[in-house]
Amino acid sequence: MKATPGNGFAPWLPDDGPAAATGLAWFDSRRAKARAQVRDQGIPTTKHEAWRYTSLTRLLEQGFTPTAEATTPLQPRDLEPLLVPGLDAYRVVLVNGRFIPGLSDLQHLPAGVRVGGLAQILKSDPDALKDRLNGVVGESQPLFAALNTAGLDDGVVVLLERGAQLERPIELIHLSVGMDEPRVAQPRHIVVLEAGAQASLIERYVSLGEALYCTNSVLELSLGRDAVLKHQRIQTESANAFHIAGLYLSLGAGSRYQCVTVGLGAAWARTDLNVRFAGEHAECDLQGLYLAGDRQLMDFHLDVDHRLPQCSSRENFKGILYGKGRAVFDGRVYVAKDAQRTDAAMSNRNLLLSEGAEVDTKPQLEINADDVKCSHGTTVGQIEPEQLFYLRSRGLSAPLARRMLCLGFAGEILDCLTPDALRDQVAEQVGSRLELAPID
């Protein structure tokens, strides 16, 4: 099938590509269902609430198709410029969506911890995935989750057994390199922490050069009772990249989840965070920072479902927009009738550095219980001239002063990043983007 916009997403799922039948019955039937869901949903327009501010036209125009290639000529030394200096981590590397063991470093994983490629596990131990794959996403899949199910080619599986603890973080590097044609990769990650397990996961999305490609990744995460996960996502992809990420989380009783997500790169980036509480007394902390300049779209959708009592959630997102940059923040916190003593606070603050920049922010609380503590707030502002003058009167140039104020604004989120090596690198990346940012 030829890749034209008229064909919608059909070119993402050619019969002879990664979407082909595997012979694994449960898997093939789930894919067939997902494929039907993609077909039935059609192409959402800006009349669909979830796509009200973000058109899919630009994405479809690129004519992305999947690739069958599962290897890479890259050598470990090619990765060096992309690493975080001083970050000591177990490393899992995907190139164009495929797990590459030769670039990964998973030595000395402790007992009770399993990390591996999804495609490989599907072959060698499919039963391990049978209840997990789509276990959190569920039956009715939104468009890009359905596309991912129907066309997923690989991904990473992380499994921590009951009580297992990791001293070092797991760094998951999504590296994309330009191919002969515009390609789409659809990795699926499955992360499971059983009761009492603790880990830290750093996802980094990076590119070589100014490659044009699309990544549509789905991460399914389940935390068992009292499990603790710190999850950091740093997206610094090529200025031509299309980034789609769906996170589906199920948080067990007493579990604690923190996500710090930073979006700096890509031409068009859409991130959906779907949180479902599966037990009481669970805590969810979502911190986000995004920058968008000319020809960039950053779209974050949060859907936090307080269906059970006594859970708490924080949603704190900050954006800096410059040039003709665009951002969307659509945050929904739902509190079910029986979810008493829910504690939820959502905030979205934006700094606009130019007239041409734009943000659509839509925080929503839907509260059906009466004994709850919920709040939300949103601001869209500019740099205060008094602040800029104060810094300049001390000898700092206007661009440097602006950079300092923006980093001050972003500092609250940047300070959530750990270890310091990661924080410092991301702060530097934020700073240098701002210094280059055209003002007005």
Added chain:
Amino acid sequence: MLSVKGLKANVGDKEILKGLDLEIGRGEVHAIMGPNGSGKSTLAHVLSGREGYTVTGGSVTFEGQDLLDLEPEARAHLGLFLAFQYPVELPGVNNTYFLKAALNAIRKARGEPELDAVSFLRLMKEKLKVLHLDDSLLKRPVNFGFSGGEKKRNEIFQMAILEPKLAILDETDSGLDIDALRIVADGVNALRSPERSVILVTHYQRLLDYIQPDYVHVLAKGQIIRSGGKELALELEDKGYGWLGAEEAA
């Protein structure tokens, strides 16, 4: 060092400075006193290059350069410093990081080598001691959540680090208790040298007990209407501004 001649400045359509003359020589301390709303802060802001004012007449030269032509940062590089009447809070901007960047920007503009982290920290500690300030100041965001007195002392601390040739203190003494006032005065006196000059904008004679000015000026309705030695300050304390024909504007 600084020469202000016939300076006129507007905010919008309103003329605030109405032909102001002021000569400051090297090593001199000048006090500028005057009723509320007379234009003291406006003068300080126009000298340091704040936006929002239109200069409609007169000239200002500083160290031989036309000051009014320069960006605020270029004025700082030449050695001008303003201690703000209302220091601005900078949430998220670390005090140490900010001051190191400022000092190095000034040094760089002057062709001097930048200070490394260790020498800078040493300098900070030394000045903190002189000003009886707590170490914790270094880790806090600039002025954010500071008390009024802490903000004023932080201005003096910045002045001590940046070592300007001409420091303008805009009512740094207002709202300070006697101990804080003494600390501020110590900071200014420590900076005094035959090379450095100070403009003290103040309401009260009190500060002048601790910092001896060489000259005292009365600013009223946008002009210097009287200049004299420090006995003029005592006279003002005694009689108010009324006898000079300068009533409180607001």
